[in-house]
Structure formats: C-alpha cells, structure tokens
Amino acid sequence: MAAATSFWIRWRVRVGYPVALVYLALARPTTRSLMIGGAVGVVGLAIRACAAGHLRKHQALAVGGPYAFTRNPLYFGSVILAAGFVVAGASVWAAIVIAGYLALFYPAVIRREEAELQEHYGEDFKRYASAVPLFWPAFQRFGPSNGAEKFSAQLYRRNREYQAAVGFLVGIALLWARMRWLP
Numbered sequence: 001m002a003a004a005t006s007f008w009i010r011w012r013v014r015v016g017y018p019v020a021l022v023y024l025a026l027a028r029p030t031t032r033s034l035m036i037g038g039a040v041g042v043v044g045l046a047i048r049a050c051a052a053g054h055l056r057k058h059q060a061l062a063v064g065g066p067y068a069f070t071r072n073p074l075y076f077g078s079v080i081l082a083a084g085f086v087v088a089g090a091s092v093w094a095a096i097v098i099a100g101y102l103a104l105f106y107p108a109v110i111r112r113e114e115a116e117l118q119e120h121y122g123e124d125f126k127r128y129a130s131a132v133p134l135f136w137p138a139f140q141r142f143g144p145s146n147g148a149e150k151f152s153a154q155l156y157r158r159n160r161e162y163q164a165a166v167g168f169l170v171g172i173a174l175l176w177a178r179m180r181w182l183p
Contacts, residue, residue, distance in 0.1 A: 026097060069138050
C-alpha cells in the first residue's frame with residue numbers, strides 16, 4: 001500500500017504538466033467563461049492562501065483557521081481552483097481531464113498524508129480527525145477560537161503558496177491567449 005501511495009505522490013506533479021497541456025488544447029474559453037471561472041479560481045486561491053498562513057509543516061498539527069473546518073483546506077481550495085479552470089475552459093472534455101486527474105491523484109495523496117499525521121501526532125490527530133471532516137468543510141468549528149490562530153504572512157511565504165497564485169495567473173493568461181489567437 002505504501003509503495004502504491006508513494007507512486008501517486010511522486011507522479012502527481014510530473015503528470016500534471018501534460019494534463020495541463022491537454023486541458024489547454026481542449027479548452028474553448030470565452031470572455032464570459034474566463035471572468036466567471038477566474039472569480040471561482042480566486043476563491044480557491046483565497047482558501048489555499050488562508051490555509052498556508054496557518055500551516056506549520058512538521059512543527060505543529062494545524063487545527064486553527066480553515067483547519068478547524070476541514071482537515072484538508074489546501075486540497076479543498078485546489079478543487080475550487082480547478083473548478084474555476086473548468087468553468088474558464090468552457091469545455092466538457094477539458095473538465096473531464098481535470099476531474100480525472102483530481103480523482104486519480106488526490107485520494108491517494110490525502111490517505112498518505114493522513115497516515116503520516118496519525119503517526120506523527122498520535123492521539124492529538126485522532127481526536128482532531130474524529131471531530132473535523134476529511135474534505136468537505138463542516139459548519140461547526142473544531143475547538144475554541146482564541147485568537148492564537150491568526151493568519152501569518154510569514155507562513156504563507158515560507159510555504160511558498162504564492163506559487164499557486166502565479167500558476168493561476170499564468171493559466172488564465174494562457175486561456176486568454178488561447179481564446180484570442182486559437183479559436
């Protein structure tokens with residue numbers, strides 16, 4: 001199981017580039033789809049940014065901010081971001097490519113990370129996992145809101161989340177160019 005999960009984690013990024021090229025070839029963006037999809041994508045970016053500003057990788061179990069509502073706010077934000085690209089691309093085939101990629105890689109990666117967190121944080125993670133949903137956010141927050149969980153721009157930068165924003169802007173620019181020059 002660990003070897004299979006490791007395979008999916010290792011190939012997630014490598015496969016992502018050709019998937020992006022296929023998506024771009026299949027996309028049929030319009031001005032309207034770019035605007036709506038871009039707005040949806042910004043929501044996904046905001047969720048990811050908020051999560052990154054609360055994540056102290058390998059130092060502490062993240063349970064504040066968006067982690068109080070879902071154990072995987074980065075992946076949840078990524079799915080919203082991908083939904084933005086699906087809308088922006090305005091193509092059922094492009095949407096199928098994106099959905100297939102997410103369905104193939106995300107479950108394995110999430111399982112692997114859950115196992116690592118369980119191993120590292122033991123009972124603390126078990127308690128957290130029993131109270132907070134794996135993916136879809138709950139409407140009830142985990143634990144008290146004591147203000148100690150404020151967003152940290154330093155963590156955002158250390159986690160290099162700005163790369164997602166750059167990637168999003170490049171993706172939207174490529175879709176715009178696709179619309180403009182390759183109808």
